[in-house]
Amino acid sequence: MLNSKIVAVSNAKGGVGKSLNALMLAIRAAEKQKKVLLIGAEHDGAFAPNSPKFKIENLDVISDVARDPDFAKKIGLYRQQYDLIVVDLPGNNLTIEHAELDGFAEKMIKNILVKSDLVVIPIEPSEDSVRKTYSFIKNLHGLAKATRRKINQLILPTNTKKGNVISEQVLNAIDKFPVPKAVKPIRASEDLKKAFAKRQGVWTFKQGALVNNDLTPVHNQIFEILGINE
Structure with missing residues (x-):
């Protein structure tokens, strides 16, 4: 499709x-x-063939592409068939210092990152997550420079708790990161975890779930960045 978009969801930390x-x-x-x-x-x-099945109209799922040597070529074909491609990348500690692509898994990840219209970077409330996320962003900037590609990024705080000291420290720390931040952090939510286990949107799993007040504006922000209209 002419206006097909790719979103990579990635970070150095799992x-x-x-x-x-x-x-x-x-x-x-x-x-x-x-x-x-x-x-x-x-x-x-999480989306391996033996994981829970999906029964959602307009949504197709494929997995285990890290072992597919032709995947980098296939992503271009997928763009002709879908309005939006969302890629759940593995947690990785890539050192992206130059344009060399050593190792198939690393090559696959880098190829997806440079082809993405947006990289969403979830970050949890922990010092380790802040450190690894900052390193990941620095490496993304190195990859963009090496490949002469613009890599749009969006920081997404997750599993946050209002009034929690560590959550507040993390939110303050990422304000200093040199990339845009999501309009709202995603609060810690058992409803969200249960909805994920059932492969449902949390808004369907439990109407009125408070976490949907976080997800809806964030999703709208992402769609606006991508230029995806109603």
């Missing part, structure tokens, strides 16, 4: 909510009548 937020974004777009492809790029990750 366990920050990449898969969860990739799914919620994909479902939201599918419910807006966009044809969506959700790609699980992590071997045996």
Whole structure:
């Protein structure tokens, strides 16, 4: 499709909510009548063939592409078939110092990052997450410079708790990061985790779930950045 967009959900640290937020974004777009492809790029990750099945109209899911040597070529073909492609990338500690691509997994990740229209970077409330996220952003800037590509980024605080000291420290720290921040942090929510386990949007799983007050404006922000209209 002419206006097809790719969103990569990525960070150097695992366990920050990449898969969860990739799914919620994909479902939201599918419910807006966009044809969506959700790609699980992590071997045996959250969207592996043995994971819970999806029954969502307009949403297709493929996984385990990290072992597919032709995937970099296929992503161009997918763009002709879908309005939005959401890629859940594995947590990685890439050192992107130059344009050399050493190792297939690293090559696959870098290819997706440079082809993405937006990289969403979830970050959880922990000092380790702040450190690794900052390093990841620095490396993304290095990759953009080496490949002469613009890599749009958006920081997405996840699993935050109002009044929690660590959450507040993390939110203050990422204000200093040299990339835009999501309009709202995503609060810690058992409803969100349960909805993810059932492969549903949390707004469907539980009407009135407070976390939807966070997700809705963030999703709208992402769609605005991508130029995805209703």
